[in-house]
Amino acid sequence: MKEEIIIAGFGGQGVLSMGKILAYSALMEGREVTWMPAYGPEQRGGTANVTVIISDQSISSPILSTFDTAVILNQPSLERFEPAIRPGGTLIYDEYGICKPPTRKDISIYRINAMDAAAEMQNVKGFNMIVLGGLLKVRPLVTIENVLQALRKTLPERHHHLIPMNEEALRKGMEIIKPI
Amino acid sequence: MVKESETILLKGNEAIAHAAIRCGCDGYFGYPITPQSEILETLALEKPWETTGMVVVQAESELASINMVYGGGAVGKRVMTSSSSPGVALMQEGITYMAGAEIPGVIVNVQRGGPGLGTIQPSQSDYYQATRGGGNGDYNIIVLAPASVQEMADFMDLAFTLAFRYRMPAMILSDGIIGQMMEKMVLPPFKPRRTDEEVKRECPWAATGRSGREKNFLTSLSLDPAWMEEHNKHLQAKYETIRQTEVRFETYNTEGADYLIVAFGSAARIAQKSIEICREEGLHIGMLRPITLWPFPTQAIRQLSERMKAIMCLEINAGQMVDDVRLSVAEGCPVCHYGRMGGMVPTPEEIVQQIKSQLIK
Numbered sequence: 001m002k003e004e005i006i007i008a009g010f011g012g013q014g015v016l017s018m019g020k021i022l023a024y025s026a027l028m029e030g031r032e033v034t035w036m037p038a039y040g041p042e043q044r045g046g047t048a049n050v051t052v053i054i055s056d057q058s059i060s061s062p063i064l065s066t067f068d069t070a071v072i073l074n075q076p077s078l079e080r081f082e083p084a085i086r087p088g089g090t091l092i093y094d095e096y097g098i099c100k101p102p103t104r105k106d107i108s109i110y111r112i113n114a115m116d117a118a119a120e121m122q123n124v125k126g127f128n129m130i131v132l133g134g135l136l137k138v139r140p141l142v143t144i145e146n147v148l149q150a151l152r153k154t155l156p157e158r159h160h161h162l163i164p165m166n167e168e169a170l171r172k173g174m175e176i177i178k179p180i
Numbered sequence: 181m182v183k184e185s186e187t188i189l190l191k192g193n194e195a196i197a198h199a200a201i202r203c204g205c206d207g208y209f210g211y212p213i214t215p216q217s218e219i220l221e222t223l224a225l226e227k228p229w230e231t232t233g234m235v236v237v238q239a240e241s242e243l244a245s246i247n248m249v250y251g252g253g254a255v256g257k258r259v260m261t262s263s264s265s266p267g268v269a270l271m272q273e274g275i276t277y278m279a280g281a282e283i284p285g286v287i288v289n290v291q292r293g294g295p296g297l298g299t300i301q302p303s304q305s306d307y308y309q310a311t312r313g314g315g316n317g318d319y320n321i322i323v324l325a326p327a328s329v330q331e332m333a334d335f336m337d338l339a340f341t342l343a344f345r346y347r348m349p350a351m352i353l354s355d356g357i358i359g360q361m362m363e364k365m366v367l368p369p370f371k372p373r374r375t376d377e378e379v380k381r382e383c384p385w386a387a388t389g390r391s392g393r394e395k396n397f398l399t400s401l402s403l404d405p406a407w408m409e410e411h412n413k414h415l416q417a418k419y420e421t422i423r424q425t426e427v428r429f430e431t432y433n434t435e436g437a438d439y440l441i442v443a444f445g446s447a448a449r450i451a452q453k454s455i456e457i458c459r460e461e462g463l464h465i466g467m468l469r470p471i472t473l474w475p476f477p478t479q480a481i482r483q484l485s486e487r488m489k490a491i492m493c494l495e496i497n498a499g500q501m502v503d504d505v506r507l508s509v510a511e512g513c514p515v516c517h518y519g520r521m522g523g524m525v526p527t528p529e530e531i532v533q534q535i536k537s538q539l540i541k
Contacts, residue, residue, distance in 0.1 A: 020362065024189050027364050033189065035362035039215060040300065061453030062361050062446075065527035 001031075001056055003141055004064055006081050008049035009073025009097065014128030018071075019050035022132060024150035025142035026054040036062040047076055054141055069139055071131060073097050092135055092177070101180075109180040110138055117172050126169035133173025144170055187366055192326070192358040195333040195365060196262065196288055197222035200234070203337035204373045206257035207235040209248035213264045214300040215356035216290035220262070232373055242267040246274030246287070253278065253285040254398045256379040256386030258340045262288035264356075265306050266297050268314075275349050276315025279415070280400025282385070284343035286336070287321075288352045290359035293523030301523025302356030304447060305497035310353045311474040311504070318412055320419050322350040322426065323473040325444040329363035331471075337368060342426065346418055347385065353473060355496065357446035357525065428471035429480050433459075437466030439539050440484055442505050443494040444470050446525075451494045453528035458535060465535060473501070478508040485509035492539040494531060495519045 005022070009015045016037055023035040036051045051067075053059050069090040070081045074097035085091055087106040095101075096115035114130040136142065147170060151163050190198065197219045200208060210220050220238060228234035239245040245261040252259030263271065268289045278285055291306050293299035310323045322342045324335045335352050343350040380388050387396055402408045433455055434440065443451040448469040455465045468484060470477050485491060491513060493502035502517040509515055518534040520526045 020189070023362060027187065027189050033362075033364050035189070036357070037360060039356070039360050059363075060456060061450040061528050062357065062363075063450050063525055063527060064453075065529050 001054070003054045003069060003139065004067050005052045005054070005069045005071065006049060006064075006067045006084070007052065007071040007073075008047070008077035008081055011046045011048040013048070013073050014125070015048045015073065016050050018128040018132050019052045021129075021147060021150050021154065022135075022142065023052050023054070024154055025146040028146040028149050028153075029142055031056060032059050034059050034062040047074070049077065049081075069135070071135055072102075073131070075099055078102060090139060092131070092138065094131065108138070110134065110177050111180055112173060112177045114173060114176075117176055118169070121169065121172065123165055123169055126165060129166045129169035130173035130176075133170035133175075134177035135173075136170070137174040137177050138179075185366055185369070187364055189362050190329055190333075190365055191218055191360060191362050192329045192332040192354060193218035193290065193360070194222045195329045195367070196336060196352070197226065198367050199333035199336035200260060201226060201228040201232060202368055202370045203340060204232075204258055204371045205234055205260060205336075205340070206373055207237070207248075207252050207259040208261070209237045209239050209245040209252070209259065210261050210263065211239050211242050211245055211267060213267045215292055215302070215359050216262055216264050216288070218359070219288065219290075234373065242270040243274070246271035246278075249285040249287070250274055250278055250281075250283055253283040253343075254281070254387050256374075256383035256388060258286075258344070258374070260286040260288065260340075262290065264290050264292045264300075265294050265303070266292075268306065269309070272309070272315040275321065276313065276317055276319060277400045278349045279313070279315070279319035279321060280317060281398045282347040282415075283349075283398060284340075284347050285349050286339045286343055286352065287349060288354065291353065291355040293521065299523035300356070302360075302446060302496060302525055303521070303523055304355055304445060304495050304519075305500070305521065306353065307473065307495065307497060307500035310351055311476070319348075319415060320422075320474050321348060322346070322422065322475075323353050324350065324428075325353050325471060325473050326358055327445050327448050327469060328365075329358065329361065330365040332358060333365060333368055337371070344383070346422060348418070353445070355446050356523075357449075423475040426472060427475045427477050427480070429477035430469045430471060431480075431484075432467040432469065433464070434466030434468065434484060437464050438489045439463075439465050439535070440488045440491045441465060441467045441494055441535075441539075442470070442481065442491060442501070443467065444473060444501065447494050447496050450526060450528055451531060454531035454535060457528060457532050463535070463540070465539075470501075476504045476508070478504070481505060481508035482510055485513040488513055490514045490516070490539050490541075492535065493517045494526070494534075496525060497521060
């Protein structure tokens, strides 16, 4: 298998850390992974994106211009990356950040109202985990168990008490993602 | 500290820091600059001064860093610095002094776009600076070009080994792509720092305290031109030995290929993807990836060029390594170049287009 994913949104939404947890989970499953951020003088409110590649075989370029799957969390990112999804690919977006929804007919489009769900759950920081849950529902690239294992690996021990909240967020995302 | 032989996910910059601690590095001296600040940050987090005794200093500038490396190397210690393009430009005086005085040390350059302060995005535009010496005088330094996070880690010990084997600076020439990306990798096995006795035994030239031997002079200055010419001849003989014995490169998909791409570091990763796309379209393109940029794999390129219809040099710069490729190829083999500049990075599809329009005409 090989999946080339772009995750894009505003800085501060947890785009890079979501990509990192996804990459680490894939590593736990013994796959090859690369995580390539579009780095710059990034800051909260600016745009941020990361390319994650998961594969059974060694990965050549970490830099891509087309993708199998795009997770889009704001309007500028939708405009930039909707055309970059390969025909037959997948687009997931959070309605909260989007004023002009995607229009492509040759890809599978899903909507996830993760921002609303995070507010309801009083877990605003769990936003990116809700989105990741949604992604894993429609593209089962890694198991939830391995995501939790990756969180245990990457989070400092003093934050391990937050893992159950993250699990709840992941499962919420799986529940609320909807095909368009 | 990360456990032995555990597969982990690290940024290239983080890998450099972890590998330095593990390969018996005695000291790091550096000044922060994007896109390589994680090297100093990771060292600060790992606190190796509490475990291996490795010294970590945030110097007041790049000039100070390289001269601290000069001092550490002069006493036989495995010391290093890291920076990005404008910072490495500042270090050139120290590097040529080290070359002249034959002092070993490792410099990591995680390149960004130039000239001047340029941008903070990836580039390979310091190829000339790295492979032509960079400072004044007739000298070279050993230049290793990692193409993965794993190689960032693996080349750390190799750079120290070569620097001390030949008593000269060695550089790891990376860029913002390899420095900032995370990949699956395994850290090298742990190797203790050398004891003072080992340093005295292995570096009889070093300034280790004069007891029981002749004075060791470590200087790049002499007012006697005849002596200086002899010293230059000695350096050139050393460089020739390195050209003969230390060339490293890798080939990919060259068996039966009519066309060749030459690319190093991150550009080689992107080129490999372009070659995969070409293969799906029935085009057979090979690649040679120089691992040592100096010494350059001249012979290997020459041999391959004898059976290639054309060669394209792919670099993230205006065309620098292409000069070395042109000097290497057999007569009559056409060489072209493609590159992006200023922090822009070519995509695999863009390179496929160039393969079709420039390479296979």
